[in-house]
Amino acid sequence: MTADTNSARSLPRPTASEAPVTALVGNPNVGKSVLFRNLTRRYVTVSNYPGTTVEIVRAKASEEVGDREIVDTPGLNDLAPRSDEARVTRELLESYPDSTVLQVADAKNLRRALFLTLQLAELRRPMVLVLNMWDELEERGGEIDVERLSTILGIPVVCTVAPTNTGTEELVAALDRARVPAIAPEPGTTAPSDVTRLDRVNDILAETWSISEPERASLGVKLGFWAMHPVKGLAVLSAILLAVFWLVGLFGAGTLVDALEVGIFEQRVSPASIAVADRLLPFPHEHFTEEVPFTLSLPISPAHEVVLRETSRLTVRPAYEISPSVELTGGESFRRLVHDFLVGPFGQVTMGLSYALAIVLPIVTVFFLVFSVLEDSGYFSRMSVMLNRVFRIMGLNGKAVLPMILGLGCTTMATMTTRVLESRKERIVTTMLLALAVPCSAQLGVLLALTAALSPGGALVWLGIMAGVILMVGWLTAKVFPGEGSEFILEIPPMRRPQPGNVLTKTYSRIEWYLKEVIPVFLVGTAVLFLLDSLGALTAIAHAAEPLVVGWLGLPAEMANALLVGFMRRDFGAVYVLDAATGAGAILSQHQILVAMVTITLFMPCFATLLMITKEHGRKTALGMVAFIFPFAVLIGGLVNKLGLWLGTT
Amino acid sequence: MAGDYLTCPMCGFEFARGDTLCAHGCPLGSMCRLVRCPSCQYEFPETPATVGMFRKLFKRRRSLPVAAGEARLPENVRAASELRPGERATVLCLGATATERHRTLTVFGVAPGAELTVVQQQPACVIKVGETELALDREIAREILVEPGERKARAPTVEQEQPTGF
Numbered sequence: 001m002t003a004d005t006n007s008a009r010s011l012p013r014p015t016a017s018e019a020p021v022t023a024l025v026g027n028p029n030v031g032k033s034v035l036f037r038n039l040t041r042r043y044v045t046v047s048n049y050p051g052t053t054v055e056i057v058r059a060k061a062s063e064e065v066g067d068r069e070i071v072d073t074p075g076l077n078d079l080a081p082r083s084d085e086a087r088v089t090r091e092l093l094e095s096y097p098d099s100t101v102l103q104v105a106d107a108k109n110l111r112r113a114l115f116l117t118l119q120l121a122e123l124r125r126p127m128v129l130v131l132n133m134w135d136e137l138e139e140r141g142g143e144i145d146v147e148r149l150s151t152i153l154g155i156p157v158v159c160t161v162a163p164t165n166t167g168t169e170e171l172v173a174a175l176d177r178a179r180v181p182a183i184a185p186e187p188g189t190t191a192p193s194d195v196t197r198l199d200r201v202n203d204i205l206a207e208t209w210s211i212s213e214p215e216r217a218s219l220g221v222k223l224g225f226w227a228m229h230p231v232k233g234l235a236v237l238s239a240i241l242l243a244v245f246w247l248v249g250l251f252g253a254g255t256l257v258d259a260l261e262v263g264i265f266e267q268r269v270s271p272a273s274i275a276v277a278d279r280l281l282p283f284p285h286e287h288f289t290e291e292v293p294f295t296l297s298l299p300i301s302p303a304h305e306v307v308l309r310e311t312s313r314l315t316v317r318p319a320y321e322i323s324p325s326v327e328l329t330g331g332e333s334f335r336r337l338v339h340d341f342l343v344g345p346f347g348q349v350t351m352g353l354s355y356a357l358a359i360v361l362p363i364v365t366v367f368f369l370v371f372s373v374l375e376d377s378g379y380f381s382r383m384s385v386m387l388n389r390v391f392r393i394m395g396l397n398g399k400a401v402l403p404m405i406l407g408l409g410c411t412t413m414a415t416m417t418t419r420v421l422e423s424r425k426e427r428i429v430t431t432m433l434l435a436l437a438v439p440c441s442a443q444l445g446v447l448l449a450l451t452a453a454l455s456p457g458g459a460l461v462w463l464g465i466m467a468g469v470i471l472m473v474g475w476l477t478a479k480v481f482p483g484e485g486s487e488f489i490l491e492i493p494p495m496r497r498p499q500p501g502n503v504l505t506k507t508y509s510r511i512e513w514y515l516k517e518v519i520p521v522f523l524v525g526t527a528v529l530f531l532l533d534s535l536g537a538l539t540a541i542a543h544a545a546e547p548l549v550v551g552w553l554g555l556p557a558e559m560a561n562a563l564l565v566g567f568m569r570r571d572f573g574a575v576y577v578l579d580a581a582t583g584a585g586a587i588l589s590q591h592q593i594l595v596a597m598v599t600i601t602l603f604m605p606c607f608a609t610l611l612m613i614t615k616e617h618g619r620k621t622a623l624g625m626v627a628f629i630f631p632f633a634v635l636i637g638g639l640v641n642k643l644g645l646w647l648g649t650t
Numbered sequence: 651m652a653g654d655y656l657t658c659p660m661c662g663f664e665f666a667r668g669d670t671l672c673a674h675g676c677p678l679g680s681m682c683r684l685v686r687c688p689s690c691q692y693e694f695p696e697t698p699a700t701v702g703m704f705r706k707l708f709k710r711r712r713s714l715p716v717a718a719g720e721a722r723l724p725e726n727v728r729a730a731s732e733l734r735p736g737e738r739a740t741v742l743c744l745g746a747t748a749t750e751r752h753r754t755l756t757v758f759g760v761a762p763g764a765e766l767t768v769v770q771q772q773p774a775c776v777i778k779v780g781e782t783e784l785a786l787d788r789e790i791a792r793e794i795l796v797e798p799g800e801r802k803a804r805a806p807t808v809e810q811e812q813p814t815g816f
Contacts, residue, residue, distance in 0.1 A: 492783040
């Protein structure tokens with residue numbers, strides 16, 4: 001993630017000759033970064049996606065450790081230069097020929113660590129092996145003969161529990177005793193094959209490792225098992241989806257958005273900023289005031305809620321009137337323009353900021369929090385197992401589940417994580433589906449609010465159309481796009497209780513990334529709308545798009561604006577639809593809401609996503625997708641409209 | 651592999667591409683797109699790439715002729731996909747020629763001689779090697795041949811490769 005790897009650039013980069021370099025190398029998710037923090041006292045945010053962070057983080061060691069430079073490398077399973085991580089790590093080790101290698105291992109997964117140890121030994125560098133997560137090994141009844149292991153390998157072996165900083169002192173002491181492993185092959189001999197290495201590993205394991213399996217499986221193990229069971233797994237999946245729907249769709253998009261948008265922005269921030277703008281930019285005008293009701297409630301289902309608090313407040317609105325007898329001077333007209341730019345109906349504060357901070361931010365925050373909890377618990381891998389078959393239809397496999405789910409949070413971010421997929425074909429298909437039919441959380445929240453305005457049957461129809469479109473377009477893209485998908489071999493981490501610190505850090509770094517990405521887009525989008533509105537172009541565009549919007553989609557002409565802002569961001573467009581469907585003077589019928597929902601869900605991905613697609617797959621692919629998505633969205637929306645008319649559901 | 655096998659449209663005889671009957675010294679040489687069935691001598695063109703693409707678009711992928719191969723497996727050797735959940739087995743071979751897959755599996759600890767426990771078969775095959783749980787496509791599990799039961803003495807060929815270090 002960009003946000004995570006930024007830390008690499010901001011860290012000081014001492015010259016190579018200053019201090020001896022110690023490189024942390026190890027399998028993914030063994031706690032390298034926590035250890036890095038213990039050794040350097042520097043905080044580095046960590047991402048848990050294999051393959052996305054291939055950047056190197058380095059820092060000077062803390063005083064207790066001594067004059068050393070510590071370098072953290074991406075997690076890797078195999079040192080052979082077949083993956084980016086391995087290439088990066090190899091290049092790094094080559095650029096520091098005198099570096100010490102500090103291999104970090106997950107003590108309960110010694111086999112995989114030793115496989116890497118043997119590969120590292122072939123580099124003939126001084127090494128230390130750290131058996132991290134020692135507590136988890138003991139919990140499982142595992143035992144490692146550390147002394148024997150140290151003798152066989154010919155290097156110091158230290159046990160640590162990184163999160164509690166246990167064993168760090170022993171580790172520091174061991175760093176000075178680092179030696180070239182005794183098992184390293186003589187220089188000049190050819191490297192052994194993978195199978196030979198694995199065989200050696202098994203021999204070492206036989207001498208040093210034992211485990212007594214617990215009589216009864218722990219709850220975590222059972223839960224992990226249920227989550228993949230063909231029947232119970234579906235139950236777990238539905239339960240989790242329901243929980244996510246409630247948290248994000250109902251609580252986040254309902255309660256939190258109401259509180260922020262109406263309770264804070266509409267009732268307080270907007271009137272205050274209007275007052276400030278009026279004071280600084282005086283011109284003769286009178287703002288409308290309106291009684292704005294505000295309900296704080298706890299949702300139970302889309303149609304039921306428990307009302308906690310109900311208030312109403314007389315509020316100044318952005319709309320105003322100028323008495324017809326007043327003639328504005330040049331200065332006053334200019335002040336009026338600036339006033340409108342800031343706090344008018346398309347104002348930076350009253351529309352741009354309030355959309356970004358009051359509607360999008362709460363939804364996204366809740367989503368990322370839920371996502372981080374699920375990610376940290378190890379559930380996503382099990383979800384990949386459950387959905388592997390379905391994804392196979394689209395030429396993908398279970399590994400594409402992660403980007404697709406993340407796409408429900410932020411499509412731009414998800415487009416970036418399609419990098420975890422192995423073949424280009426899979427990356428293209430996933431990007432296509434993300435751009436076309438996976439609504440991001442902001443849009444999803446608004447769409448869910450719309451479904452509340454729709455009958456339950458209509459909501460199901462919408463869900464069915466989306467699922468059908470994803471399957472069909474995925475299937476077609478996979479057929480049309482040449483190349484093979486990759487095979488599904490996925491490691492399944494143990495289910496564990498999510499660590500609050502971990503979850504919060506990850507949520508925070510994602511939100512930070514999101515805000516940096518989104519707020520400028522919202523402000524620019526609002527500015528463009530303002531410009532078009534002041535030039536009178538909005539009406540002209542609405543008029544020009546009339547045949548398409550009114551004739552084909554059967555929507556009121558004003559909805560052209562929703563499509564127009566949809567170009568900026570889909571959720572922006574959806575907010576527009578929501579306003580037209582449920583706001584004051586609702587103008588949409590049930591049938592029209594469905595058509596608008598389908599069209600806006602499938603509509604163009606936001607500008608940031610387009611930029612990301614261009615960056616990841618090139619301009620040609622991005623243009624190709626745009627050329628398909630826009631007509632396709634309008635086509636499907638129109639078909640829903642015509643079908644509805646024909647069936648007489650209007 | 652399936653791609654190297656042709657089926658005669660006349661008599662339905664299946665034969666390897668190399669077995670095609672062709673006159674030696676034929677001037678067409680590599681330009682020739684015709685193959686001749688060794689059974690009925692009928693000459694036919696190979697399916698051109700474009701036709702193949704259309705076929706792929708509209709037809710289900712033909713299943714590989716694995717069933718015939720499986721029947722010939724020695725007793726007590728089975729595919730990992732046939733094991734029941736909870737059954738333990740020793741890996742004998744990782745199957746066909748997909749070397750990239752072999753590397754990935756080896757890195758995770760799945761290699762000839764490794765012991766695995768099947769966790770489940772549906773909806774995807776999940777095996778456990780040591781403390782690592784791995785989910786696999788059924789197609790991959792079908793090609794991993796195993797011998798059910800605990801680990802036995804290793805094959806002598808592996809013994810020779812023993813390192814001298816310890």
